[in-house]
Amino acid sequence: MTLACAALVVAAAVAALGVTLGAPAVVVLPIAGLGLVLLAVGLALGVAGFIPWAIAMLGAEYAAALELERSGSLDWRVPLVAAGLLATAELGYWSLERRTPIQDERGLVVRRAAVVVMLCAGAALLASLLAGVTAVRVAGGLGWDIAGAAAAAAALALVAALARRA
Numbered sequence: 001m002t003l004a005c006a007a008l009v010v011a012a013a014v015a016a017l018g019v020t021l022g023a024p025a026v027v028v029l030p031i032a033g034l035g036l037v038l039l040a041v042g043l044a045l046g047v048a049g050f051i052p053w054a055i056a057m058l059g060a061e062y063a064a065a066l067e068l069e070r071s072g073s074l075d076w077r078v079p080l081v082a083a084g085l086l087a088t089a090e091l092g093y094w095s096l097e098r099r100t101p102i103q104d105e106r107g108l109v110v111r112r113a114a115v116v117v118m119l120c121a122g123a124a125l126l127a128s129l130l131a132g133v134t135a136v137r138v139a140g141g142l143g144w145d146i147a148g149a150a151a152a153a154a155a156l157a158l159v160a161a162l163a164r165r166a
Helices: 002-019 025-045 050-069 078-097 108-135 142-165
Strands: none
Touching: 002 025, 002 050, 002 078, 025 050, 025 078, 050 078, 078 108
């Protein structure tokens, strides 16, 4: 129950970050609300299938808020959103796993909490790096287009490979 509450609190904080961008509330609040409701229902019913949809809605809310804000500048909230979305998913799934009658090994909770914290820190660092790289302006051209397409294909292949292993 504590992990589920923590997941909801982190999700609400991520939703609040999107709202603070200054986009019209009538657009972003329903998306954020749907994400929070999906997460709450999934955690209450013990259905893991709701969690990815909740994360997608929270990410969509932030993306919509970024698009509607249109400042064109790099947003400092990107690493926080990345870490928050990962923390929400990890805490949500962990809360569902804790409902099984199997007792955890001594020290496992501390180790898993440390892993979640390190993963979230890594997500924030990676998001900072990627956001910084996207702010760099380079001359365009066919070479950069091909390199970008290859990088996108490689990223998708990596995600597919990791999904198969899980």
